[in-house]
Amino acid sequence: xxxxxxxxxxxxxxxxxxxxxxxxxxxxxxxxxxxxxxxxxxxxxxxxxxxxxxxxxxxxxxxxxxxxxxxxxxxxxxxxxxxxxxxxxxxxxxxxxxxxxxxxxxxxxxxxxxxxxxxxxxxxxxxxxxxxxxxxxxxxxxxxxxxxxxxxxxxxxxxxxxxxxxxxxxxxxxxxxxxxxxxxxxxxxxxxxxxxxxxxxxxxxxxxxxxxxxxxxxxxxxxxxxxxxxxxxxxxxxxxxxxxxxxxxxxxxxxxxxxxxxxxxxxxxxxxxxxxxxxxxxxxxxxxxxxxxxxxxxxxxxxxxxxxxxxxxxxxxxxxxxxxxxxxxxxxxxxxxxxxxxxxxxxxxxxxxxxxxxxxxxxxxxxxxxxxxxxxxxxxxx
Ligand code: ATP
Ligand code: MG
Numbered sequence: 221x222x223x224x225x226x227x228x229x230x231x232x233x234x235x236x237x238x239x240x241x242x243x244x245x246x247x248x249x250x251x252x253x254x255x256x257x258x259x260x261x262x263x264x265x266x267x268x269x270x271x272x273x274x275x276x277x278x279x280x281x282x283x284x285x286x287x288x289x290x291x292x293x294x295x296x297x298x299x300x301x302x303x304x305x306x307x308x309x310x311x312x313x314x315x316x317x318x319x320x321x322x323x324x325x326x327x328x329x330x331x332x333x334x335x336x337x338x339x340x341x342x343x344x345x346x347x348x349x350x351x352x353x354x355x356x357x358x359x360x361x362x363x364x365x366x367x368x369x370x371x372x373x374x375x376x377x378x379x380x381x382x383x384x385x386x387x388x389x390x391x392x393x394x395x396x397x398x399x400x401x402x403x404x405x406x407x408x409x410x411x412x413x414x415x416x417x418x419x420x421x422x423x424x425x426x427x428x429x430x431x432x433x434x435x436x437x438x439x440x441x442x443x444x445x446x447x448x449x450x451x452x453x454x455x456x457x458x459x460x461x462x463x464x465x466x467x468x469x470x471x472x473x474x475x476x477x478x479x480x481x482x483x484x485x486x487x488x489x490x491x492x493x494x495x496x497x498x499x500x501x502x503x504x505x506x507x508x509x510x511x512x513x514x515x516x517x518x519x520x521x522x523x524x525x526x527x528x529x530x531x532x533x534x535x536x537x538x539x540x541x542x543x544x545x546x547x548x549x550x551x552x553x554x555x556x557x558x559x560x561x562x563x564x565x566x567x568x569x570x571x572x573x574x575x576x577x578x579x580x581x582x583x584x585x586x587x588x589x590x591x592x593x594x595x596x597x598x599x600x601x602x
Contacts (some may be wrong), residue, residue, distance in 0.1 A: 222354040222361060226258045228267055229352055233304040237269075238350035240285045246273040248310070249332065249347040255354065256343050259364055260396065269310045270335055270347065274328055275299055278310050296326060314338060319381040321420045333357050340378065340385050341392055342370050367398035375410035383417035386451060387429035394433050394442035403445045412449035419454070426455050427494030434478035440465040443485070458487035467538035480531040483507045484538050507531050517548060519588050521555035529556070554592075560584050561596035 228234060229250065241248035252268040271278060275291075278299050282289045288302040297312040313335035314326045329335055332355065336345040342360035354361065363370050369392045371378045371385070379385050389411055393403050418426070433439050433446075440461075446452040447461045467484045479500065482490060491501040510520055510532045521529035529552045537544045545551075562583055564576060571579055583602070587594045 222259075222356075224255065224258045224348055224352045224354060226254075226264065226352075228254060228264050229258070229348065229350075231306070233306040234267070234308075235350060237287075237301065237303050237308060240281060240287075241271060241273070242350075244273070244277075244281045244284075246271055246277070246281065247332070248273075249349055249355065251347045252339075252344050255346040255348045256364060256396070258348075259346070259354070259361075267306070267308050269308050270313055270332070271310055272313050272330060272332075275312050278312065282310075297328065316381060321380065321383050321417055337372060339372060340382075340388055342372055343368075343392070343396065345372060364396075366401070367396055368401070368404060369393045369397050369407065370404050371407050371410070375404075375407045376413060379410050379414045379417065383414065383420050384425055384429070386411045386414065386418060387421075387426065387433070387455070390442045390446050390451070391429055391433045391436075393445070394436035394439045397442070399438070399441035403441070408445055408449055411451055415450045415454055418451065423493055423495040427490075427496065430455060430482075430490075430494055431478050434481040435476055437473065437476060438468050439481060440468050455493070456482075456485060456487045456490060457493070459485040460487070461485060463535075463538045463541075466541055467534055470534055470537055470544060475530075477527070477531065479503050479507070480534060483511070483531060484535045503528065503531075507535070511535060516588075518551060518555040518591065521552040522558050522588060522592070526552050526556040558592040560587060562587075562599050566596070566600060 234250075238248055248269055248271045250267060251270045254264045254267045257264045273281060275294060275297050278301070279289055279291070282299070282301040290300040290302070290307075292298050292300040292309065293311075297314050299310050301308045301310055313329045313332060315329045315334045316338045317325050317327045319325065332347060336347075336357045339345040341363075342358045343364040344360070345356075345358045346360045346364070347355040349355070358372050359370075369389060371389070389407055397403060433442055436442065443452065443461050443464055446455075447459075452459055452461065463484045464481060467481065482504065490496065491504065496504065506524055506528055510524075510528070517529045517533050520532055530549070533544050533548050533552070562580065564580060567576055567579055583599050586602070587599060
């Protein structure tokens, strides 16, 4: 039997939680990302658990033990229980009885096997008990070792229950799949067939999934499959996937930035379709504008910061299929730190009003053109 061990599992809070449920004669198992990522040797971000206790029983058990309880997703059976400051998302074993493409009418199931069947992919239906024994009823371990993202049951029917699974399919492939053996053909065909169902999803959900897909170390194979299946044009109209693999190659494993990946893909208006925050939209719009402009990288870094200039440098190079200049990183960092040595008081009172502003801007341009070398005195002598 496969066994895992990890800090999140052996730590006191987790073991205390397991014991509390055991004393209440209920089964509690870790499930999902924490088990999957531990098996892959990858970091674990949050701990999901499943139990045969019903939601009100979970509340009673947790409160009885003095744990803080937050009914996070009570209508789908999820309760957050906080033990020694560590949050656990505990969901009652359930099966989906009826769905409308996003919201499932649920029934609580008495056992893990039914619970496993309502989960999306085989690698996400792996459970672990308190001792780390891994329980697998759907072939998830084999698929995980082959790095194969595979729907549990018939891919088409599972997508029709919840269209978000289309994007989750590409997200898990981007992060955990093996691009050399390719994306699961049956899953991909089902995504293509049901792509129009993506219209049922909220923009927030689409945006959240797309950020995660584009943050993968190499999202290019997933995005190519999204394009091929007609999914990309629905979530990112006008995007062109060709330059993305070049960009990822140029990045050489450093600093994956989803906004930069979105920039290289291009297309229209993701500010709206992904519900970007104001600061995300600003970074993206600046990038778009400067990709078209003649502005030097140094000037971009000076005016809008190193991240922005780096994004434009990489995206320009990817579109041209050329390497980035070897010294561009230091150049950008220096420029981002440069401080214009002249201020308005230096020019007053001989100048004021609009003339003052104009002169300041002219001097600043000269200073930028001198690669930030002209000193305050040299500038004022002009
Ligand atoms: P992450 O590392 O992103 O947290 P995760 O696999 O834990 O990955 P979650 O979104 O936290 O993903 O969900 C936890 C588990 O719940 C999943 O592993 C999966 O078993 C199940 N699940 C989540 N969303 C769905 C869905 N839309 N359809 C079916 N099962 C789902
Ligand atoms: Mg999770």
